[in-house]
Amino acid sequence: MADATVEVNRDTCIVSGMCASLAPDIFDIDDDGTRLEILRPTVPPELMDDARSAEACCPVSAITVTIEEG
Numbered sequence: 001m002a003d004a005t006v007e008v009n010r011d012t013c014i015v016s017g018m019c020a021s022l023a024p025d026i027f028d029i030d031d032d033g034t035r036l037e038i039l040r041p042t043v044p045p046e047l048m049d050d051a052r053s054a055e056a057c058c059p060v061s062a063i064t065v066t067i068e069e070g
């Protein structure tokens with residue numbers, strides 16, 4: 001299975017923390033709770049389900065997961 005990339009629209013993100021709860025290996029919220037960090041912008045196959053869950057559950061649809069071609 002190909003790797004995927006994950007992107008977040010920071011204009012839309014409300015830093016709810018939902019993605020960090022569902023996919024803690026990919027997303028994290030900084031210590032003061034004001035900024036989302038993307039730990040793994042390239043998502044390996046074993047974390048794909050977590051990435052898809054975060055994409056589906058983001059309350060403002062700010063996450064886009066794209067499968068890399070090739």
Ligand code: SF4
Nearest residue numbers: 013014016017019058
């Ligand atoms: S779930 Fe969506 S709104 Fe919440 S921190 Fe992640 S990207 Fe931002």
